[in-house]
Amino acid sequence: MLRRAEPWPDGAPPRAGITAMGFGGINTHVVLDRPGAHHRTVAGPRDRTLASSAQDVELLLLDGDSPQELAARLDRLTGFVPQLSYAQLADLAAALQRELRDAPYRAAAVVSSPEDAERRLRQLRDAVDAGETSLFAADGRVFLGRARGPARIGFLFPGQGSGHGTSGGALGRRMAEAAQVYERAALPAAGDMVATAVAQPRIVTGSLAGLRALRALGVEATVAVGHSLGEISALHWAGAMDEETLLRVATVRGEAMTEHGDSGTMASLAAAPEAVLALTAGLPVVVAGYNGPEQTVVAGPADAVEAVAGRAREAGVGCTRLPVSHAFHSPLVAPAAEAFGDWLAGVDFAATDRRIVSTVTGRALAPGTDVPALLRRQITDPVLFAQAVELAAKDVDLFVEVGPGRVLSGLAATATDVPAVALDTDDESLRGLLQAAGAAYVAGTPLAHERLFHDRLIRPLEIGAELRFLASQPASRPRRPRPVRTAPPPPPRRRARRPAGTPRTTRPPLPATRRATRRATRRTTAPARTASAPPPCCAAWSPNAPNCPWTSSATTAGSWTTCT
Secondary structure (H helix, E strand, C coil): CCCCCCCCCCCCCCCCEEEEEECCCCCEEEECCCCCCCCCCCCCCCHHHCCCCCCEEEEEEEECHHHHHHHHHHHHHHHHHHHHHHHHHHHHHHHHHHCCCCCEEEEEEEEECHHHHHHHHHHHHHHHCCCCCCCCCCCCEEEEEEEECCCCCCEECCCCCCCCCCHHHHHHHHCCCCCCCHHHHCCCCCCCCCCCHHHHHHHHHHHHHHHHHHCCCCCCCEEEEEECCHHHHHHCCCCCCHHHHHHHHHHHHHHHHHHHEEEEEEECCCCCCCHHHHHHHCCCCEEEEECCCCCEEECHHHHHHHHHHHHHHHHCCCCCCCCEEEECCHHHHHHHHHHHHHHCCCCCCCCCEEEECCCCCCCCCCCCHHHHHHHHHHCCCCEEEHHHHHHHHHHHCCCCCCCCCCCCHHHHHHHHCCEEEECCCCCCCCCHHEEEEEHHHHHHHCCCHHHHCCCCCCCCCCCCCCCCCCCCCCCCCCCCCCCCCCCCCCCCCCCCCCCCCCCCCCCCCHHHHHHHHHHHHHHCCCCEEEECCCCCCCCCCCCCCCCCCCCEECCCCCCEEEEC
């Protein structure tokens, strides 16, 4: 199945087929064809933009000056959406965003169909009716809140082990700003996507594309936290380096680990650090990351990590091997840290102008932080993510994970009380971007929501109007009489010629009983006669003739039906 427009194949006829199977029994099959030669035109930028504007989900935004006004709008919309078609969801989303007035009471829903929209809107209406002013659904599809000022948003940048794609997913297809990032990065389309030399530039490319998309929608952050490799993306966000330098730093970092780091592996244990230290006793394994109160990561040689996993199973502790190629944040990658540090010495970094809570120190970075020294130390030191995200959460209303995957948003939701959403730039659905936009809007962000409709075909839609669709009603349609097919008359029977000189034979007379039977049969099967022609038995007749052997029908005057 095509996910984006492609040029028509050379030499192929311009023919396409569409099949729509309806659950109600209405199936539609359309074949489009253009016979003969045709002039081939080259698609322009506008054509390519419109061809890539399709979305699998839409963002519905509503606001009101009071809970009662918001509830009334939700109720009106809930009764309207069932009559919409799939194609009209985009029209509805555009119509709703034009009605927004920056009112304080806000609601947002990410919907995929008219039925889904009705269900989500009813969920919001029930929450408002119950007196709730804040709602963040577990599936990230429904948001409700009261904006008391600009939202305080924290960005989370993922590190090694996140995602697997290099195409940009739905975000790259839908947002030109994100597509440009992937085109510039020129990532490989095939191969080992977990390999460090590929994974690190791939992950920061996803974070760059996510930042571009969020910036286009007006979603900005006040603080950032980067997990391991993600701290480089956070430094870019804070102004320490531009996009080109970020990609170069990530590439060199991955190459240094591949060429100079010893092999090993990592695992995540569902236990507190103290319990994990007991499981690693006597083994060359170190704690490589503090991801949460009950999420601790270890790193070391593969056989030693496997031994820790065995001890964890015996103790009933969950253990998951991480999809990484090296034992990051352990002494096994110390040679890579030396090589990377030497290269960093020749890079000019600017001072940061935004707040970063470092996962190397667990504290906010000072304005004059030595960035090369920080990045060199980061390779071998453990990741203090739990400490960093707890500190950042004190001044944040919403966390947004910017990059591939959804790991950090889940960890942040576990470690703090702040809601978190993930863009997941690898996803083939646009749900992540619209979830982030909807959550940010409800939290108070002055969203540039019109950007979602600039490059799309949107039709006017009057909310609340009665819509009519063409429909077939086979039960009420009159049946057309089918033509009666009659067999052609048989050819006339030809009597055999009597040979010359042969005497003519005569048919013997019928018995009296058979002659009577024939006369009776002719009477009962006589054809109906109408008043327009006299019966054959009388040349002078009239309908009232008293001695006529035919009688008039009782139902149709003047027609002669029965012989008396």
